[in-house]
Amino acid sequence: MNLSAREVLDLSEQCFQAAGFDPGTARANAGAVWWAETYRGTGLAALEALLDPLDELDATTPTIEHRESPISVLDGRELPCLVSAVPALDLACAHAERYGTGITRVRDCALDSGEELLGALAYRAAKRGYVSLVLSVGGDGRSRTVFGTPDGSRPVVAETNLSASSNGYAVIDRAVRENRHRAREAPLFRAVFDGEARSTPYEATDARLLYRFLRQSVEPDPDEDGEPGFVVVCVDPSHPRYSADVNHVADHAVRDAGLFERVYSPEDVGDRVKRFVEEGVAVDRERWRRIFEFGNGVLAPPFEGSEKGAGFDLNELES
Amino acid sequence: MNRKKLVTERVCVIHTMNTDRQVPPFETGSLRDPSELMRPERLGALKQTRLSFGRLLVNKMVTEGWEIRVDRLSLDEEGVGRVVYAIETPSRRFSFGVFSRNSPEGENTDRIIAEDWDLWAFLCEGEASPAMMDAQREELPHVMEGRATPDVLIWTRANRSSRFFGHVVDSLAAGHQPDIDHLAAGGYLTRSSGYYGNGLNGTKMFRALDDDHPLSRPYMSQMLAAYMLRVFGYDLAEHVAAARNPDAPELDDGIKRYLGTGNSSGVGIVLYLVNHPKQLHAWLRAREVALARAKSIDPSDSDLARFRSLLERTQRWFEEDDSSTNRFFASKDAIAAELARVSDHVDSVAADSLGGRFWEAVCQWAGTELQRETQEVLHSLLLDVRPAVCDGLEESLTVSERSDVVPGMDVATLRSQIDEGYAWALDIDFDRPDATRHFWYRSIENEEPRLGVRGRGPDEYELPADVARRVQSLRRDLDGFDPADSVAELLVEHPEHRYVVERVQNLHGLPYAEIRGNPLDADFVPLHFIACLKAMWGIQKAHPKSKGWVRGTFFQGAPLAQELSDCDQEYWMYPPKPERAAHWRDTQ
Numbered sequence A: 001m002n003l004s005a006r007e008v009l010d011l012s013e014q015c016f017q018a019a020g021f022d023p024g025t026a027r028a029n030a031g032a033v034w035w036a037e038t039y040r041g042t043g044l045a046a047l048e049a050l051l052d053p054l055d056e057l058d059a060t061t062p063t064i065e066h067r068e069s070p071i072s073v074l075d076g077r078e079l080p081c082l083v084s085a086v087p088a089l090d091l092a093c094a095h096a097e098r099y100g101t102g103i104t105r106v107r108d109c110a111l112d113s114g115e116e117l118l119g120a121l122a123y124r125a126a127k128r129g130y131v132s133l134v135l136s137v138g139g140d141g142r143s144r145t146v147f148g149t150p151d152g153s154r155p156v157v158a159e160t161n162l163s164a165s166s167n168g169y170a171v172i173d174r175a176v177r178e179n180r181h182r183a184r185e186a187p188l189f190r191a192v193f194d195g196e197a198r199s200t201p202y203e204a205t206d207a208r209l210l211y212r213f214l215r216q217s218v219e220p221d222p223d224e225d226g227e228p229g230f231v232v233v234c235v236d237p238s239h240p241r242y243s244a245d246v247n248h249v250a251d252h253a254v255r256d257a258g259l260f261e262r263v264y265s266p267e268d269v270g271d272r273v274k275r276f277v278e279e280g281v282a283v284d285r286e287r288w289r290r291i292f293e294f295g296n297g298v299l300a301p302p303f304e305g306s307e308k309g310a311g312f313d314l315n316e317l318e319s
Numbered sequence B: 001m002n003r004k005k006l007v008t009e010r011v012c013v014i015h016t017m018n019t020d021r022q023v024p025p026f027e028t029g030s031l032r033d034p035s036e037l038m039r040p041e042r043l044g045a046l047k048q049t050r051l052s053f054g055r056l057l058v059n060k061m062v063t064e065g066w067e068i069r070v071d072r073l074s075l076d077e078e079g080v081g082r083v084v085y086a087i088e089t090p091s092r093r094f095s096f097g098v099f100s101r102n103s104p105e106g107e108n109t110d111r112i113i114a115e116d117w118d119l120w121a122f123l124c125e126g127e128a129s130p131a132m133m134d135a136q137r138e139e140l141p142h143v144m145e146g147r148a149t150p151d152v153l154i155w156t157r158a159n160r161s162s163r164f165f166g167h168v169v170d171s172l173a174a175g176h177q178p179d180i181d182h183l184a185a186g187g188y189l190t191r192s193s194g195y196y197g198n199g200l201n202g203t204k205m206f207r208a209l210d211d212d213h214p215l216s217r218p219y220m221s222q223m224l225a226a227y228m229l230r231v232f233g234y235d236l237a238e239h240v241a242a243a244r245n246p247d248a249p250e251l252d253d254g255i256k257r258y259l260g261t262g263n264s265s266g267v268g269i270v271l272y273l274v275n276h277p278k279q280l281h282a283w284l285r286a287r288e289v290a291l292a293r294a295k296s297i298d299p300s301d302s303d304l305a306r307f308r309s310l311l312e313r314t315q316r317w318f319e320e321d322d323s324s325t326n327r328f329f330a331s332k333d334a335i336a337a338e339l340a341r342v343s344d345h346v347d348s349v350a351a352d353s354l355g356g357r358f359w360e361a362v363c364q365w366a367g368t369e370l371q372r373e374t375q376e377v378l379h380s381l382l383l384d385v386r387p388a389v390c391d392g393l394e395e396s397l398t399v400s401e402r403s404d405v406v407p408g409m410d411v412a413t414l415r416s417q418i419d420e421g422y423a424w425a426l427d428i429d430f431d432r433p434d435a436t437r438h439f440w441y442r443s444i445e446n447e448e449p450r451l452g453v454r455g456r457g458p459d460e461y462e463l464p465a466d467v468a469r470r471v472q473s474l475r476r477d478l479d480g481f482d483p484a485d486s487v488a489e490l491l492v493e494h495p496e497h498r499y500v501v502e503r504v505q506n507l508h509g510l511p512y513a514e515i516r517g518n519p520l521d522a523d524f525v526p527l528h529f530i531a532c533l534k535a536m537w538g539i540q541k542a543h544p545k546s547k548g549w550v551r552g553t554f555f556q557g558a559p560l561a562q563e564l565s566d567c568d569q570e571y572w573m574y575p576p577k578p579e580r581a582a583h584w585r586d587t588q
Helices: A005-016 A021-038 A043-055 A083-097 A115-127 A167-177 A187-193 A205-217 A245-255 A266-279 A285-298 B053-064 B130-139 B165-173 B182-183 B220-244 B253-258 B266-273 B276-293 B302-321 B332-348 B352-367 B373-387 B411-421 B466-477 B488-492 B496-505 B527-537 B559-565
Strands: A063-066 A071-075 A101-107 A130-139 A143-149 A155-161 A229-235 A262-263 B067-075 B081-089 B093-100 B120-124 B152-160 B188-192 B260-265 B438-442 B451-452 B540-546 B547-554
Touching: A005 A021, A005 A043, A005 A266, A005 A285, A021 A083, A021 A115, A021 B496, A043 A115, A043 A285, A063 B488, A071 A083, A071 A167, A083 A101, A083 A115, A083 A229, A083 B488, A083 B496, A101 A167, A115 A130, A130 A167, A130 A205, A130 A245, A130 B152, A143 A167, A143 A245, A143 B332, A155 A245, A167 A205, A167 A229, A167 B496, A187 B182, A187 B260, A205 A245, A205 B081, A229 B182, A262 B093, A266 B165, A285 B352, B053 B220, B053 B527, B067 B220, B067 B559, B081 B130, B081 B220, B081 B451, B093 B130, B093 B352, B120 B130, B120 B332, B152 B220, B165 B182, B165 B220, B182 B253, B188 B220, B220 B547, B266 B276, B266 B451, B266 B527, B276 B352, B276 B373, B276 B527, B302 B332, B302 B373, B302 B438, B332 B352, B332 B438, B352 B373, B352 B540, B411 B466, B411 B488, B411 B496, B466 B496, B488 B496, B527 B540
Parallel strands: A071 A101, B188 B260
Antiparallel strands: A063 A071, A101 A229, A130 A143, A130 A229, A143 A155, A155 A262, B067 B081, B081 B093, B093 B120, B120 B152, B152 B188, B260 B547, B438 B451, B540 B547
């Protein structure tokens, strides 16, 4: 069967609301399902896989451990990573707007379901105008790096899977574990430039920093000691601190450098979105039924008032 | 990239068009204050205008000379069967497929989720082949699971009017025309429920319609479906009458023109308006700009003559309308009487002494002397005196409703946006028990939004209709944050505010987006919201069945299908009741 794009979003939103998310967060998470469907063709499958964890979800929130410096730290409280995803992105964006770079590290969250929806954060950050990286490491040590950069009306998104946590993830993780993230001055700079120097084709410090961090984010960490969780990094290319080279680094990373296993070109995604909008999204009927029935959790069970048609005082005119 | 760019309203003034349709400028400050316009009682008084979607459709059909004809018809003597209409526009063809049945008396509820209807229908692009008809016949009755194909634009469902359809058929079968006085109480043969959104049941998304698509404006697919139900209602009645009596006359064109398509709408619409604030703002703003332009015109003699002619026609329509408005709307007779006062007032005020302030002065007088509904009838008529005041505004009715949180905004800015735009919400006393007597929910049984009484139902399923209460709660929590903190920091600690934060940020600068009422209040009247949407659609008449359920009529007076391509009707609203003709009683 086919669902319209609107139905994919509506059904997803309803599922997240049924799981206890605020309507605003539910809508944002529904957008992640749509992103996964349009970029990866897996949104509805990912949503279906999330239904059981969502069913058991105690819709509590992540706890903010630290927010004073450009690196924020959230305690994911062992909840599915999607619970922390939206606040993590918001914090990273807000800090990027203020400081030029914003980083959110989410610890202790469950990545066994919903991890692929985290890629939507890179897309969303790019829609907001930021160059962004989402680095995640699951309990099995495998990791994923998703990169997004603004590009006209549709961001370019690229991703790479690694068998171990990435270097980029590890440097942030270590910085947080060693409490170095509380430094107000350029913690990313310190973290990335710690250790061996490496030549870059860029002169400006900010561009060199981003270039180096991008490379680190697609390389496996030789120590493989990153703790599970995820990191969102946002860089504001229009921030007064930064040079125009930041945009060049981002463009180069997705167009020429061959850094990523897969680059989703805006043109290809645009064609797919157009097809989905015009023809709908094919979905297995049983999958749809599971999602549909889960979403019906927003409906109130029968009660005395619900049997009164439109509601109290709303039926035929009282004479 | 939308970061850092909150939506701000820009006043767009079209200073000149061609010489025949010069659009007058207006002062930005002459638009009505939202503290007046956005009160539920005022919105409930609004009437259709040239910018109502039903009127925009008819205008387009006439201007472009659309042709509508029966492509295939297969109905039995009870009118059970199927019909396909072909709709030819200059750029593309549409089809309207109808499945007609005759439900047993009392089975039909008019509820949008009901599975029993007299008519199921769909509007599609291109031709509705027999195979497509077969497939849609299987799917249409299934409200939730039914699937359209991607070329289907909209599904619709309707019932025959138990009061009027049978009367028309009986009269025609008896060889004469129906009793026009009886029909005037309702004004339609078929009645649909609320309208389905594009994209539901797998229908084509609104976004998929190109700018040059004939139905690319909001609600155009829904309006065309409603118009086609009017067309089908006449064909169906004539078919059934002819089956009973081969010599039965056709329904008189004057009567057909006087009738429209019925509509039955309930409380679900309240949530629709709450959930589409940008669409609401776009329509209201276009209307207010047109009104401001109209008020700024120095009327010519011909303007005044046209106004008097429209006023007289409208007054008569209200006098002749026998439908009951009950206690929720002003009585038709009272409006008619007040329109007579408008006429007298206009006669008594010398236009030349007021110059460009003439209409403004008339409206000011009406604002103090007349009921709200009469004031809004007057406003609607002013837009028809010089139709050019609506030029360029139709394009502004298509809006994107996408939004996102602006996480980097500081708490001080968010606070000031609330204090500036939501003072009305902060003024509501939610400590009063009656202020939260109701909660909105959707139930397993009904699925449509419903109103429950707090404490007498599971209010943990409450829908976010409570904008004012949420704003107050957010505003209280903001006080616990440093003004320099970011919205992102607020939302980590208070994720429950995300919906309302996003709303406040994205509606800032859109003064007509928020209805300044409290849908939770014990005294809340859903009809105010419903009547507002009916004005947007272009529905006339209003027969409330309760304070949350109203019936009305689309397209009353509109050109008939065969008149679209050669229409000389310059104005069709507020049609006079046809005079009984001698041949109406002729037995054929």
